[in-house]
Amino acid sequence: MSVTDSSCAVDVLIIGSGAAGLAAALRLPQDLRICILSKATLSAGSTPWAQGGIAAALGGFEDIEQHIEDTCRAGGDLPDPAVVRRVVEAGAEQIEWLLALGMPFSNESDHLHLTREGGHGTRRVAHAADHTGKSLMDTLLAAVQSRPNIHYRERHLAVNLITTHSLGRIDEANRCLGAYVLDLDHDTVRTFQADHIILATGGAAKAYLYTTNPDGSTGDGIAMGWRAGCRVANMEFMQFHPTCLFEPRAKSFLISEAVRGEGGLLRLPDGSRFMPRYHPDAELAPRDVVARAIDAEMKRLGIDCVYLDITHKGAAFIEQHFPMIHARCLEYGYDMTRDPLPVVPAAHYTCGGLIVNEAGRTDLLGLYAIGETSHTGLHGANRLASNSLLECLVYAQAAAEDITRHPLPPHPAVLPDWDESLVTDPDEAVVVTHNWDELRRTMWDYVGIVRTTKRLERAAHRIELLKREIQEYYAHFRISNNLIELRNLVEVADLIVRAALARQESRGLHFTRDYPELDRAHPPRNTVCDRTVAGSGALGNPPTGSAAPFMCRMLPPAETIRQDESAAR
Ligand code: FAD
Ligand code: SIN
16 A cells, blocks of 8 residues: 555554554454544554553452442443443453553552552452553554554544545435545545454543643544444543643643552542542542542632642652652642642543444444444443543454454545535635634633533534534635634534433533432433434524534433344444
């Protein structure tokens, strides 16, 4: 495959090179031609930033049952029990697989050292000190680079999926055939054709002004899948991590929950603790509870941050367990062995995403979604700490096995080249930068940790205007990285707000003053956005008319994946 060709064809195209994308490539048979795309370098994405670790019940039957219980409790009773069991039961095998690849997990005498995080009833998180994600990426990348059948392209930004319906073949079942991809070094859009396409593009926390995520978390896969006709679930559940270093120069540097897991305490400026007032598990309550408590204390006292104190564990312990965090904090003048760290919550993880079945299949034939891009049913209303990397690995394997067992024949369609005949060079790039700022501030101010219907409606109104402006810009001007990411981000922000308006209760990460209690009149339900269902009067629609009305329905987990889906394939 040549990078200078205007198009290329492979068996499997994987969009995204984080834990999910790389693990899928490694789990696929070695006689398949695989191409992995990353819009930045291969080691971009959230994965290398992961600190705490990978949750895995390694302690046998009781541990598995308790991990399942902890996941469901933290998830506000919304996780799909069958999915939770499948993922949790696969934990030990995933850790074995990583060990076989050479993953340098932290050890304690002759076994893995396990740390603890909020919401876990016991020590259950396998880790490599406090740089689990970096070690994981190094391990997976080394394995990928030794496989001659796996090609990769850095700085290749997927723009749109190509489907049979987008080619006008609407009599056929809608099948994904490939993607248009902007080669950022040559400023050219290339056509990638594949029998199977896996979206592994990570989350969308960049929709918020303050986030723990890298710049590329712009929800590209969710937006591309949604535009192509996939359903999306539970986008209102955006997880805010409670403890991000309060230091502008650090650009939202995370202080791992493992710091609290190993004994760290949250304090107010006067040194007093506040978490015991909010939850019996105090600092180790689930993340949504801790983030909301910090937010409430900051608002109550009018303070800029609270403090995370682990000084009582001593310098030797801190340097051994948190070498990376300690070193980074020192760069900004904070010595966590001597002083409490100033911390604030920030947007961290996208619990919702493209709806997939147990094999990672989306609603589109040939299209899979894995990792943070997907909604598998594991997280429900709030992800349990360190369950994300586990989910990436389990679903990467499931998707790879499904492709191996049920390969699709090549589609005869010849994919047309990207058409630039009607666009010109952009005239005012300020439109893009201005709208980036406005969108992220709107989400932070109106769709944050504590919500109200009025604020959500305000956000919906602004997002509708931004969407129109960005769409108009996209229709008239040559595309760029910033424009494509903004177009995806506004689409995802729209989904978040509509889903938040549709959920008329408070559950897990979605807390609204207008409905502060659980909806006990119904069983726990997912928020399912579906643009293939007509319904302009549906819950969650914005006050102004949308160019493409869609429905936001509340469905129990068992009905979220339609029974007829597998049969249809
Ligand atoms: P990512 O790792 O985010 O990778 C996305 C990939 O897609 C990148 O290669 C990117 O370049 C590419 N991409 C995106 N859009 C496009 C496009 N349009 N075209 C081409 N390529 C594209 N989870 C845990 O379980 N344990 C932890 O300890 C933990 N700690 C965390 C700490 C931090 C600071 C953060 C931010 C997250 C943490 N998480 C943790 C969450 C976890 O890291 C992520 O959910 C997980 O790594 C996501 O993996 P992924 O493969 O889905 O996506
Ligand atoms: C952390 O280390 O606190 C992050 C863990 C996670 O997001 O799962």
